[in-house]
Amino acid sequence: MKLSQRLSHLQAMVDGPYQHIWDCCCDHGLLGAALLRQEAATNVHFVDIIPGIMQSLQGKLERFFPPTTGASRWQVHCMDVAKLPLADYPSETPHLVIIAGVGGELTGELVSAIQQRADALGQEIEFLLCPVHHTYQLRERLDILRLRYFDERLISENKRCYELLHVARRGERPITAIGDNLWSQAPFELQQAYLRRLLKHYHQVIRGSKQEQKPLLERAISDYQAQLDLLSA
Template sequence: MKLSQRLSHLQAMVDGPYQHIWDCCCDHGLLGAALLRQEAATNVHFVDIIPGIMQSLQGKLERFFPPAAGASRWQVHCIDVAKLPLADYPSETPQLVIIAGVGGELTGELVSAIQQRADTLGQEIEFLLCPVHHTYQLRERLDTLGLRYFDERLISENKRCYELLHVARHGKQPITAIGDSLWSQAPIETQVAYLRRLLKHYHQVIRGSKQEQKPLLERAISDYQAQLDLLSA
C-alpha cells in the first residue's frame, strides 16, 4: 500500500542506518515495512498491543519479507509500548523509537517511560514523534525530560495539520512550546488555519478545565495567539 503523506514525511526523517528501529503503535505496519525496504535499520521492530493486528502483520511480514538464511531483519512484539524490551537488544549506537498516531499526553507518557528505561540501561534513544493533538503539552514534557530536536516539521494531510518531531538527549536545538522552525515551512495559509484551530480548541478546553490546568492552557493560548499575530502582521 502507498504511504500517506504523513507517513512519507516520517520515512524521510529517518536518517539512519540504525541498528534497531522500533515502529510503535504501528497499526498495519506500513511505515516499518517501508523502512525495511529502505534498509534503514539492521532490525525493524513492530510494536502494538492489539493481538489481532499483530497476528495479521506477522503473516504479511513472513510473506513479503521472508527470513534470509535463517536470520530475520524484523520482529513483531505484541506488548505495551511503555515496556519495550530494550535490554534484549543492546546497541552501541542510538536506537530509533517511532511513536505516531496517538495523542500528545499518551505520547509523552510513553517517551518518559522508554527514556527512563534507556537511562537505566545506559542506552541512547532517539524518538520520531507525530502526535494527533496536544503538541503544546507534549513539547513542554519533552523539554522537561532534557530532550532536544534534530528536526521538526509541520505538514498538512486531509485538511489536518500534524507536527513531526525528531528528538533525543543529544539533539541539536532546544525544544520550544510551539516550535521554532515550523513556521517557515508550510504555506502561510496552512499555518494560519492550523493556529486558528488550535486557538479555538484551547479556548474551548480552558472553560471546563480544572484550576491547576489553567496556567498551561493560558500559556498555550498566549503563545499561539502571538504567533498568529506575527503571521498576520
C-alpha cells in the same frame, strides 16, 4: 500499499542507518515495512498491544520479508509500548523509536517511560513523534525530559495538521513551547489555519478546565496568539 502523506514525511525524516528501529503503535505496519524496504535499519521492530492486528502483521511480514540468511531483519512484539525490551537488544548506536497516531499526552507518557528504561541501561535513544493533538503539552514534557530536537515539521493531510518531531538528548536545538523551525518551513496558509484551529480548541477547552489546568492552557493561548499576530503583521 502506498504510504499516506503523513507516513511518507516520517519515512523521509529517518536519517539512518540504525541498528534498531521501533515502529510503535504500528497498526498495520506500513511505515515499518517501508523502512524495511529502504534498509533504514539492521532490525525493524513492530510494536502494538492488539493481538489480532499483530498476528495479521506477522503473516504479512513472513510473506513479503522472509528471512534470507537464517536471521530475520524484523520482529513483532505484542506488548505495551512503555515496556519496550531494550535490554534484549543492546546497541552501541542509538535506537530510533517511532510513535505516531496517538494523543500528545499519551505520547509524552510513553516517551518518558522509554527514556527512563534507556537511561537505566545507558542506551542512547532517539524519538520520531507524530501526535494527533495536544502538542503543546507534549513539548513541555519533552523539555522536562531534557530532550532536544534534530528536526520538526508541520504538515497537512486530509484537512488535519500534524507536527512531526525528531528528538533526543543529543539533539541539536532546544525544544520550544510552540516550535521553531516548523513555522519557517510550512506554507503561510497552512500555518495560519493551524494556529486558528489551535486557538479555537484551547479557548473551548479552558472554559471547562480545572483550576490547576488553566495556567498551561493560558500559556498555550498566549503563545499561539503571539505567533498568529506575528504572521499577520
